[in-house]
Amino acid sequence: MNLFNLFLKSVFVDNMIFAYFLGMCSYLAVSKTVKTSAGLGLAVTFVLVITVPVNYLINKYLLSPGALAWISPRLAEVDLSFLTYIFFIAIIAAIVQILEMIIETFTPSLYSALGIFLPLIAVNCAILGCSLFMQERGFSNVGEAAVFGLGSGIGWLLAIVAIAAIREKLRYSKIPKGLEGVGISFIITGLMGIAFMAFMGFKF
Amino acid sequence: MSNWKKLLIEPLRKTNPVMVLVLGICSCLAVTAKLKPALVMGASVTVVTAFSNLIISLLRKGIPSRIRIIVQLVVVSTLVILVDQFLKAFAYDVSKQLSVYVGLIITNCIIMGRLEAYALSHGPGESFLDGLGNGLGYSLILIIVAFFRELFGSGTLLGYQVIPQSLYEAGYQNNGLMILPPMALIVIGIIIWINNSKTESK
Numbered sequence: 001m002n003l004f005n006l007f008l009k010s011v012f013v014d015n016m017i018f019a020y021f022l023g024m025c026s027y028l029a030v031s032k033t034v035k036t037s038a039g040l041g042l043a044v045t046f047v048l049v050i051t052v053p054v055n056y057l058i059n060k061y062l063l064s065p066g067a068l069a070w071i072s073p074r075l076a077e078v079d080l081s082f083l084t085y086i087f088f089i090a091i092i093a094a095i096v097q098i099l100e101m102i103i104e105t106f107t108p109s110l111y112s113a114l115g116i117f118l119p120l121i122a123v124n125c126a127i128l129g130c131s132l133f134m135q136e137r138g139f140s141n142v143g144e145a146a147v148f149g150l151g152s153g154i155g156w157l158l159a160i161v162a163i164a165a166i167r168e169k170l171r172y173s174k175i176p177k178g179l180e181g182v183g184i185s186f187i188i189t190g191l192m193g194i195a196f197m198a199f200m201g202f203k204f
Numbered sequence: 205m206s207n208w209k210k211l212l213i214e215p216l217r218k219t220n221p222v223m224v225l226v227l228g229i230c231s232c233l234a235v236t237a238k239l240k241p242a243l244v245m246g247a248s249v250t251v252v253t254a255f256s257n258l259i260i261s262l263l264r265k266g267i268p269s270r271i272r273i274i275v276q277l278v279v280v281s282t283l284v285i286l287v288d289q290f291l292k293a294f295a296y297d298v299s300k301q302l303s304v305y306v307g308l309i310i311t312n313c314i315i316m317g318r319l320e321a322y323a324l325s326h327g328p329g330e331s332f333l334d335g336l337g338n339g340l341g342y343s344l345i346l347i348i349v350a351f352f353r354e355l356f357g358s359g360t361l362l363g364y365q366v367i368p369q370s371l372y373e374a375g376y377q378n379n380g381l382m383i384l385p386p387m388a389l390i391v392i393g394i395i396i397w398i399n400n401s402k403t404e405s406k
Contacts, residue, residue: 029226122273136304179397
């Protein structure tokens with residue numbers, strides 16, 4: 001598949017939030033102001049661009065059926081795919097930890113912007129979900145996996161900044177009492193999701 | 205005894221993880237187009253929450269607090285692997301429908317939230333019940349949402365046709381919008397609204 005095509009598809013059509021509902025928890029919790037949500041969005045994009053290709057390599061050379069053949073032909077029949085979850089989550093947690101340390105040492109300004117969000121990201125379902133989708137779709141090379149990670153991250157960033165902007169404006173509107181806060185955010189996300197569905201066309 | 209009951213009943217409504225604490229939304233929305241996957245998902249999450257709470261509670265004195273997140277993730281993902289293999293063996297078609305969302309139980313915030321907030325500071329028995337209660341609270345919402353989406357979206361429940369054929373002949377049509385993912389958000393928004401206004405009026 002054309003890389004640019006894949007990028008656009010993962011940003012709009014397969015948007016992590018509106019099509020798959022991944023990372024909803026932090027999406028709802030952190031989207032109070034545009035500034036913090038942009039910070040979290042950037043951190044998610046950053047981590048996705050790194051974890052998806054790394055997990056792609058892990059999956060290709062370690063976990064998928066027959067992947068161990070490069071070590072010795074005797075291992076060609078080993079299928080470790082049942083270990084996928086534990087490997088992926090361990091890799092993600094480790095990369096997030098390492099990134100946190102690297103960013104803290106080399107770019108303190110970026111660290112103060114992203115800092116509090118980085119530990120949260122290890123348990124953000126968008127990150128693990130993106131790796132699992134990558135495994136399910138079977139991309140043919142690392143480049144495609146990286147582009148998929150980048151696209152999904154940018155899609156997520158777009159979604160969280162959009163809802164944060166709407167919620168900032170919403171503070172001045174009159175909402176039925178029971179609907180205030182979380183309730184209205186759900187309904188707005190639903191409406192935005194319907195709008196995003198126009199990218200793939202309605203199928204009834 | 206009343207304490208035990210409280211641990212089980214409170215998360216169903218008063219401290220419901222989905223409605224009140226807004227945790228674990230991700231998977232809650234994606235699997236609710238039909239009732240059957242929702243039931244399976246609810247059961248899986250309940251099992252994982254209950255047992256991970258039990259295990260972490262047993263280990264809580266031995267885990268250094270700096271690396272507790274990793275330990276928790278490992279325990280939870282081991283349990284999820286067990287559930288996943290079980291589903292693949294005994295309910296293959298549902299496991300195909302749930303696809304990646306079984307794996308995403310690992311990062312379900314309800315589980316991490318309960319581990320952090322409860323299991324790390326309470327005994328194994330209580331933690332187990334707390335996990336069970338929260339899992340059930342989550343399943344409850346899942347089932348309510350799936351019930352409405354399947355009823356209005358496909359006119360069936362658990363795959364059996366509920367809306368009579370004569371109604372279709374009289375011009376009734378399934379609401380295709382209900383099957384689309386965004387409707388799940390709107391249904392949950394309405395459930396939260398109803399719940400909030402009920403709690404306030406008391």
